[in-house]
Amino acid sequence: MDELLPGVFADMLRPQYWLSRCRDGRAYQVDACNDGIAQSGTLYALTETAEFPVVTPLRPADVRFDEQGRAITxxxxxxxxxxxxxxxxxxxxxxxxxxxxxxxxxxxxxxxxxxxxxxxxxxxxxxxxxxxxxxxxxxxxxxxxxxxxxxxxxxxxxxxxxxxxxxxxxxQLRSSPSFVVVTKPFTLTQPQPYDAKVSRRWLEFAAVLPLFESGENLGRQHVLGNICVFLPVRERDGELTMRPAYVPRADVHVGWLPFTRQSCVSMAFTLLHERYGWGGRLGVHDCSSFTRDVHRTMGVELPRDAGVQERALLWRIAFPEGISGRDKGRQLEQLQPGDLLYMPGHTMIYLGSIQGRPYVIHDFAGYVVEGTEIPINQVMVSTLDIHTKSGATYLEKLSSAGAVMVQ
Structure with a gap:
């Protein structure tokens, strides 16, 4: 078989390849997980009594360039x-x-x-x-x-x-008991000739929308093959209204997916080959929004940035400086598919080890071979023995490994 990346073969691009090696079939408690993450103090409370200070942004210290390549003065x-x-x-x-x-x-x-x-x-x-x-x-x-x-x-x-x-x-809207979560990237609502505001609206992976449960057909179209949701609309005065729209039933899940390793790995592979987008640019993911949105489909509220996610893990192995990559690899063998790995500025979802070689699925820019950068810029499976720009392997750069799936 031909390698797609070093050590990666076509069979490894199927979630079942990894899930067949998973020893843990339990469903975990979402509320307990979110309570633990909230206690880390990494999320803002959006309540009427919370404080919301304005923070003045700082300009970069070095020269930056606009989209035409001109220096920003x-x-x-x-x-x-x-x-x-x-x-x-x-x-x-x-x-x-x-x-x-x-x-x-x-x-x-x-x-x-x-x-x-x-x-x-x-x-x-x-x-x-x-x-x-x-x-x-x-x-x-x-x-x-x-x-x-x-x-x-x-x-x-x-x-x-x-x-x-x-x-x-x-x-009331935040606590709606009936909702759907979008489980396919680049979903479109059905065309709606009677309401242009909700016609062919793009819905991104992991968007959560309230269910509209009137039981009536919408816009002279039968509900068959669809599910009716409420979509948010901004009116001319800036006020919110919620309007019904059809979404293909195959593109959404009613309620959260089960909080299991199977759901985590399957949702991660749903985004396989999606292009990398820093900060969510281009309507796609970067490394930490990838892990966040995968968990969001199960109702888990991970923080947004990799370093903050790392600090919010409910269980974590911290790797001290000086520990060898080989010793880190041995410790990773206690992990299960769906656990999380972190290195400075980057996060990955662990898949398992094959003959002592750890594998991950992650949204990453690329790797280096003998000083030459190999761009990837997408969600892809890789080993951890590929090299970073510093010359160290991803495994050697790991700062911690951990999980939010804990009992």
Whole structure:
């Protein structure tokens, strides 16, 4: 068989290859897991009594470049800082009405590290899901951006991507007992000639939407093969309305998936070969949003960034400096598929070891062979003995291994 990557063969790109080696078929308790993560203090509470301070962003110390490859001048940064001065308001709850970027400054201008880079925008922090809850605490000087808090981040979101509501309605919608989670990437709602606001709307992987359970057909289309959900819509006054729409039944799951290793690995492989997108750019994932969204389909609220996820693990093996890669590999053998691995700035989902060689599925930029960078830039299976730019292997760079699936 031909290798796809070092040590990786075609059979390894099927979730069942790894799940057949999994010794743990238990379903874990989501609420207990989320309680443990919350106790780590890594998530923001979106409540009426919480405090939401505005934090002034800092410009990078070194030269950065825009999408045309031009150096961003001090004057450019001055303008970005001016427009990003927040005019505060009373905390107002709402939801993202579509998948949208959350930015460090109130601008769409990217800040790349080199004139030729088109990927690693330093001002892109994350993306929000359709119907992701948030709290608006102010707006930019040009009134085009809102400064918001989500459970994992704070920053600027385009105003047109947000709809606000009352605290009472916010609480009711967040606690809706009947909902679906999108389990396929790039899902579209059905065309709807009677309501353009919900027609052919793009729904991203791991978006969560309330169920619409009227039992009536929608827009003169039978429900067969579909499921009816509520979609968030921003009205002209910025207020939230929820409108019914059909989503293909095969693309969603009613309620959370079982919190099992089988669900975790299967959902990870659903995103196999999806292109890498720093901070969620391009409508796709980076390494930590990949692990976060895989767990989100099971109802687990992981933090957004790799380092914060690592600190929030319910069980963790920390690898001290100086420990060899071989010793780390031995310790990994106590893990199960679906556990998590971390190195500085990167996270991976563990799949198992084959003849003592550990394997992961992760969203990664690439690896190095004899000084030559091999770009991957997608979700892919790999061994941990591939090399990083520093010359060390991924295994040697591991800082910890752990799990949120604990009893």
């Amino acid at each position: 001090d004057r450019d940064w001055d303008l970005m800082e001016d427009v990003s001065r927040v005019r505060t308001c009373s905390p107002t709850p709402g939801f993202a009405v579509e998948s949208t970027d959350l930015r460090r400054f109130a601008v769409a201008t990217p800040a790349f590290q080199s004139p030729t880079d088109k990927e690693f925008d330093e001002l892109q922090d994350t993306t929000l899901h359709t119907f992701e809850p948030l709290v608006v605490v102010g707006e930019s000087q040009d009134a085009n951006w809102l400064y918001v808090y989500t459970t994992t981040y704070r920053g600027f979101v385009a105003k047109q991507a947000v709809a606000v509501t009352t605290w009472e309605n916010f609480k």
